[in-house]
Amino acid sequence: GAGVSQSPRYKVAKRGQDVALRCDPISGHVSLFWYQQALGQGPEFLTYFQNEAQLDKSGLPSDRFFAERPEGSVSTLKIQRTQQEDSAVYLCASSFRRGSNNQPQHFGDGTRLSIL
Amino acid sequence: QQPVQSPQAVILREGEDAVINCSSSKALYSVHWYRQKHGEAPVFLMILLKGGEQKGHDKISASFNEKKQQSSLYLTASQLSYSGTYFCGTPPPHGGATNKLIFGTGTLLAVQP
Numbered sequence: 001g002a003g004v005s006q007s008p009r010y011k012v013a014k015r016g017q018d019v020a021l022r023c024d025p026i027s028g029h030v031s032l033f034w035y036q037q038a039l040g041q042g043p044e045f046l047t048y049f050q051n052e053a054q055l056d057k058s059g060l061p062s063d064r065f066f067a068e069r070p071e072g073s074v075s076t077l078k079i080q081r082t083q084q085e086d087s088a089v090y091l092c093a094s095s096f097r098r099g100s101n102n103q104p105q106h107f108g109d110g111t112r113l114s115i116l
Numbered sequence: 117q118q119p120v121q122s123p124q125a126v127i128l129r130e131g132e133d134a135v136i137n138c139s140s141s142k143a144l145y146s147v148h149w150y151r152q153k154h155g156e157a158p159v160f161l162m163i164l165l166k167g168g169e170q171k172g173h174d175k176i177s178a179s180f181n182e183k184k185q186q187s188s189l190y191l192t193a194s195q196l197s198y199s200g201t202y203f204c205g206t207p208p209p210h211g212g213a214t215n216k217l218i219f220g221t222g223t224l225l226a227v228q229p
Contacts, residue, residue: 042220042221045216102146104160107158
């Protein structure tokens with residue numbers, strides 16, 4: 001596709017349920033990022049993949065959060081035993097090359113997660 | 117360390133100019149600027165890498181001061197389409213294996229007819 005695609009756009013879950021969020025990056029992009037954005041705040045880094053390798057997961061808030069990118073393209077962010085504080089917009093971004101600070105990140109529209 | 121943006125919010129009439137600042141107490145490796153409309157993806161505007169650098173396109177430009185501790189985004193003759201929240205982003209001080217970004221506090225810009 002032309003841009004980063006995320007699904008679903010909206011997800012409502014009850015506290016304690018597990019959820020899975022999907023990101024389809026721009027074709028050929030090596031780097032993939034997940035960010036969490038609370039209402040009125042800037043995106044906060046969760047985790048980074050270079051191809052299929054998860055090189056940085058320092059931003060994941062707890063061991064309930066898990067991300068994978070098994071074939072180096074589509075990625076899934078899974079949240080187990082969801083809690084109300086997990087409610088946020090989850091953004092995925094991709095960039096063409098690896099490990100470079102001089103290239104743009106292309107963001108998807110995000111998944112808005114609401115935990116009841 | 118999160119960059120600080122100012123102002124937090126600004127309201128303009130079409131055709132007016134605005135400046136948004138992004139500041140840090142330590143030198144930044146680079147500064148990335150994004151605009152995000154409500155419910156949409158952040159959209160990349162530009163990257164500045166060098167102290168003293170200025171760049172821009174159309175009526176949106178930016179500068180990076182010599183000490184690389186402040187960047188400013190200039191919006192000239194604003195249009196309704198400029199409305200949104202502007203974020204600066206910067207890599208963490210010690211880099212690492214990723215080019216993750218630490219985003220600033222955001223500036224809400226509203227352009228009115």
